[in-house]
Amino acid sequence: MKKGMTIIAGAFFLAAFMVLSVQSQEDMAEVDPSVFMNPQRPAAVFKHDEHNETAGIEECNECHHVYEDGKLLEYESSEDMRCGDCHGLEAEGNMPSLVKAFHGNCKGCHEKQKGGPIMCGECHVR
Amino acid sequence: MHDVYQFVSGPLAWVAFLLFIGGSLYRIIAMLAEVKEKEPFIFTYMSLKYSLRSILHWITPFATYNWRRNPVLTVVTFVFHICLFACPIFLLAHVTLWDEAWDIRWWTLPDAVADVMTVIVIACCLFFLIRRVTQREVKFVTYPSDYVILGIVAAPFLTGFLAYHQWFTYPVFMILHVLAGEVMLAAIPFTRLSHMLFSPFTRAYMGSEFGVIRKSKDY
Numbered sequence: 001m002k003k004g005m006t007i008i009a010g011a012f013f014l015a016a017f018m019v020l021s022v023q024s025q026e027d028m029a030e031v032d033p034s035v036f037m038n039p040q041r042p043a044a045v046f047k048h049d050e051h052n053e054t055a056g057i058e059e060c061n062e063c064h065h066v067y068e069d070g071k072l073l074e075y076e077s078s079e080d081m082r083c084g085d086c087h088g089l090e091a092e093g094n095m096p097s098l099v100k101a102f103h104g105n106c107k108g109c110h111e112k113q114k115g116g117p118i119m120c121g122e123c124h125v126r
Numbered sequence: 127m128h129d130v131y132q133f134v135s136g137p138l139a140w141v142a143f144l145l146f147i148g149g150s151l152y153r154i155i156a157m158l159a160e161v162k163e164k165e166p167f168i169f170t171y172m173s174l175k176y177s178l179r180s181i182l183h184w185i186t187p188f189a190t191y192n193w194r195r196n197p198v199l200t201v202v203t204f205v206f207h208i209c210l211f212a213c214p215i216f217l218l219a220h221v222t223l224w225d226e227a228w229d230i231r232w233w234t235l236p237d238a239v240a241d242v243m244t245v246i247v248i249a250c251c252l253f254f255l256i257r258r259v260t261q262r263e264v265k266f267v268t269y270p271s272d273y274v275i276l277g278i279v280a281a282p283f284l285t286g287f288l289a290y291h292q293w294f295t296y297p298v299f300m301i302l303h304v305l306a307g308e309v310m311l312a313a314i315p316f317t318r319l320s321h322m323l324f325s326p327f328t329r330a331y332m333g334s335e336f337g338v339i340r341k342s343k344d345y
C-alpha cells in the first residue's frame with residue numbers, strides 16, 4: 001500500500017515537472033540569447049503571445065518561416081524549431097546570420113509599421 | 127521619439143559623414159595647394175625616409191625629447207588617443223549598425239572592455255580640463271574655443287556611457303549621443319580637431335626639413 005502511494009506520488013510529481021518544464025510560448029517573456037557564444041547584451045524582452053496579440057500578427061509563419069529553394073512557403077511554419085536551428089552565427093548564402101535574422105525580423109517590422117522598439121536598449125533592457 | 131531617432135541616425139548621419147569626409151579632403155587639398163603656390167621648394171626636399179623617421183618617433187611614447195619632458199602628460203595623451211579611436215571604431219553597437227546598413231563588419235571589443243575605455247576617455251578629458259584651469263603656463267595659451275573642443279570630444283563618450291547603461295531616460299540619451307557623435311565628426315575638419323588630419327603632414331615636413339636641410343633630428 002505504502003509502496004503504491006509512493007509510486008503514485010512520484011508519478012504525479014514527475015508529470016507536474018514535465019508539464020512545467022516543457023517550454024511553451026505562452027509564458028515566454030524574452031528571447032533566450034544562450035545560443036550566442038558569449039552574449040554581450042541582456043536578453044531581448046519579448047512576451048511572445050501578448051506581443052503578437054497587441055501587434056495584431058495573425059500568422060505564426062510571419063516569424064517561424066520555412067523556405068524551400070529560396071522561396072518562402074506560404075502555408076508552412078517552423079514553430080517547432082528555434083531560429084538558431086537554421087540560422088548559424090555566420091551568414092550562409094541568402095540566409096542571414098542569427099543576430100541579423102533577429103534584428104531584421106524584429107526591428108525590420110517595427111520600422112516598417114512605425115510601432116515597437118528600434119533602439120538597442122529598448123529591447124535589451126538592463 | 128522613434129521618428130527623431132530615425133532622423134538623427136539616418137539622414138543626419140549621412141550629413142555628418144559627408145561633412146567629415148568631404149571637409150577633410152577639402153582641407154588637405156587646400157593646404158597642399160597653398161604650399162605649392164607659396165613655398166613650392168618644400169616639395170623638393172620632402173623625404174620619405176625622414177618623414178617616416180619623424181612620424182614613428184612621435185607616435186612612440188617617450189621616443190622624443192618632448193615626450194620625456196612631462197611623463198604624466200605623455201602617458202595620459204597616449205592612452206587618451208588610443209581609447210578615443212579604438213573604442214568607437216571597434217564598438218559592437220557601432221559595428222552592428224554598419225553591418226545592418228551596409229553588410230560590412232569587423233572585429234569588435236567586448237562591451238565590458240569598451241565600457242572601461244569610455245570611462246578612461248572621460249577621465250582624460252577631465253585631466254585636460256583641470257590642467258587648463260590650474261596650470262598657469264597652459265591657462266596662458268588657452269582660448270575659450272579650447273574648452274568647446276574638449277566638450278565636443280567628451281560629449282559622445284559621456285552620452286554613450288549613459289545610453290549604454292540606460293541611466294535616466296534611455297531614449298533621450300540615445301538620441302543625444304548620436305547627435306553628439308555627429309557634431310564631433312562634422313567638427314573635425316573645421317576646428318583645431320583637424321590636427322588629426324594635419325599632424326602626419328606636419329611631422330613629415332619637420333622630419334624632412336631637419337633631416338635633409340639641417341642634418342639634425344626633430345625629436
Ligand code: HEM
Nearest residue numbers: 120121139214219240241244282283286287289290304307
Ligand atoms: C553617427 C553617429 C553615431 C551613432 C549612430 C552611434 C550609435 C551608438 C549606439 C547605438 C550606441 C549603443 C548605446 C546602447 O548600448 O544603448 C553607442 C555607444 C557609444 N558610442 Fe556611439 N554612435 C555614433 C557616433 C559616435 C562617436 C563619433 C563616438 C566617439 C568618438 C561614439 C562613442 C560611443 C561610446 C563611447 C559609446 C558607449 C560605449 C560604452 O560605454 O560601452 N559614438 N553609439
